[in-house]
Amino acid sequence: MTNHYDIIIIGTGAGGGTLAYKLAASGKKILILERGPFLPREKANWDTKTVFNSDRYHNSEVWYDKNGNELHPGMSYFVGGNTKVYGAALFRLREKDFEKFQHRDGISPEWALKYKDFEPYYVEAEKLYQVHGKSGEDSTEPFRSQEFPYPAVSHEPRIQEVSDILKGRGLHPYHTPVGIHLNEAQRYLSACIRCNTCDGFPCLVQAKSDAEVSAVRPAIAQDNVTLLTEAKVLKLHTSASGRAISSVEVEIRDPESGQAQIQRFSGDIVAIACGAINSSVLLLKSANDKHPNGLANSSDLVGRNFMKHVLGSIIGVSKKPNPTNFQKTLSINDFYWGEEGYEYPMGQIQTLGKVSKEALEGNPEAYAPLTPEQVASHSIDWWLTTEDLPDLNNRIRVDGDKIILDYTENNSESYDRLEKRWIDILKSIECGQEILPNCSYFVKGGKTYFTGKLPLDGVGHQVGTCRFGEEPKTSVLDLNCRTHDIDNLYVVDGSFFCSSGAVNPTLTIIANALRVGEHLSERMG
CATH class of the missing domain: 3.30.410 (Cholesterol Oxidase; domain 2)
Structure with a gap:
């Protein structure tokens, strides 16, 4: 297998899957790495006890709270990520969600980009994920340049x-x-x-607009896109200067034998999209001499401001x-x-x-x-x-292989x-x-x-651990979601949020991935 790519995307959920879709038509050589397999289509997809009382569709790993108590987050590690089991409710944030606003327990901060900057990408996201809705009913509805596509x-x-x-x-x-493949006028x-x-x-008939169905499968239909499943990224390595990712260290597991091998890949661009928790974990675990507190962490903000609603x-x-x-x-x-x-x-x-x-x-x-x-x-x-407010003390920490959600x-x-x-x-x-x-x-x-x-272990709405902004001292990412510290490293999931609003974050993650994909297309020519 060729080890060098124009871009490596780590994760296939709402952020990574959508980014792959956006870039697939560029002709650039793209490698997508997903730690899990494809979720199996089987009768048990519709079995309540299997879905909610077993780990068949959720990872069984154990995390910890700030007091050392075990957490069982039930993250879905499949192609499509947590969107494989989400409810497909796809809301836009309100205009005022991007502004500074006083809450009972503190301030929801202002975003450097505003609703108007995301609105065109919300339109694109709603078309891609087949969002069904009706404007004019919601008293808080933000401005729309186009009606819902369905x-x-x-x-x-x-x-x-x-x-x-x-x-x-x-x-x-x-x-x-709602993002579903529904035709009520012609049910047949x-x-x-x-x-x-x-x-x-999981949707047995694949009629839910999850990231696998809506984005990953169309992307991997292109000859220039390669998907590796059961490929867990262990660490990111930097160049001698510390200013670029030189290689991605991956554990690739054979699904039949269960045996694993370690392999390294390099890319001109590396985009992390593991979810707000696991993306910060990967950055923290990739610490080296040039980045002793974790990659892209000169601000000491990686993992901080964790929000989950x-x-x-x-x-x-x-x-x-x-x-x-x-x-x-x-x-x-x-x-x-x-x-x-x-x-x-x-x-x-x-x-x-x-x-x-x-x-x-x-x-x-x-x-x-x-x-x-x-x-x-x-x-x-x-x-x-x-709304869950950003708090520096609400953070993701790592202690060896332990993932700790230090949260109040x-x-x-x-x-x-x-x-x-x-x-x-x-x-x-x-x-x-x-x-x-x-x-x-x-x-x-x-x-x-x-x-x-x-x-606490209900972390389906996780955001905020690598917030974006204009100042390297007060943010991890720039406004294009590139890390301030490392020139070819991007984070393209819910990590970039400055505040959480009070609606499901998935559509904003999708819209942002489309926006960053547009930027990367321009950067890569």
Whole structure:
């Protein structure tokens, strides 16, 4: 195998996969390295117990919190990265998310680039990942130069009923922008079958707009692009001056024998896209004499400002059954920037993929006296997101082979207020409608809503560990996501975020990868 390439891309998720797609047509010689294999297409893709109660589709590695307790992050190491099991909700950040803004627990900082700089790439990203949506519904919607490329995914009757009631209460529910290969007008042509195993599941029919389907497969169809799977990058080596990456050290595992060999590759450009946590881990583990604190770390910011959102769920049970299959179609941003009497941002609310009795059976006592089947068949399920603020002390550290998430949650009050506010709204809806939980009990005095907060090992929204900016002392990357310290090294995943906003970060990661890909095309001629 040839060992030198024009560009080496490490990682195939939303950032790396999209970057490969953008550069594939350039004719440049591209090597893509992915530590995992292709995720197998099998009946178990749709099996709840396999997906949520085993490590078949998640890596079983162990990380640690700041107190030394074990974490089991369940990262998805396959071609396509974590997008293989994401919910495909693809939101744009709001314009004000790029500005300095006061939160309850601190400041969300200003970005050097603004929404207008990303808007053309959001357009391109929505087309590439087949985002379905409808403009004009969301009260916080940012400027759009073009309508969504695909029509909004329709609500099933129960969710449409809920949406209509919320509108009647003066709220502004809108259709969640979703990346799926759906043709509702001509169902016989639709790859997506609107099943109940989308959010958190691999897609057996490959109708989810994940990075493998949307970006990697089209890229590797080009003769100039090579993909190596089960190829874990161990270390980046620099030139004698320390100003360039001279080689990438890779452990390549044979899937049949399980044996591994170490090989080195070199590239004119090296782009890391391992996810905000693993990208910073790779930089820190690649320390050498010229970079004693880790590569590109003269600012001491690599791994710092780790953000993952404050996340949680509400399962609301009503007397009326909810037969919805594809439930992830409704969002509410009315409290994104706060509310009357509370001047701080609170966050976003959206419907979850429909919970099933199999998903609840692992903890049946939590729902007593209701059974998991009663809860699942009558619930409407909600997902809450509050902005996680950048904090220098929230950081990724390494100790030998140990990965440590040194993290303390912030903005908890704003999350708690959003949760209480939404439960109060659900309770206040007229009992006679029997739409949402208030006085429609299965059991007299029984509970009709159940809440849960995502623990530290829920890192699907990880961002911020190598923030970009104009000043080398206050950022790791320049505005093109090239490291200030090393001329041919880029980081192209969620690491570059200066703040997290309160919507899923994936579309912004995709848009930025397209933007950086445009820059690299110009740089490489």
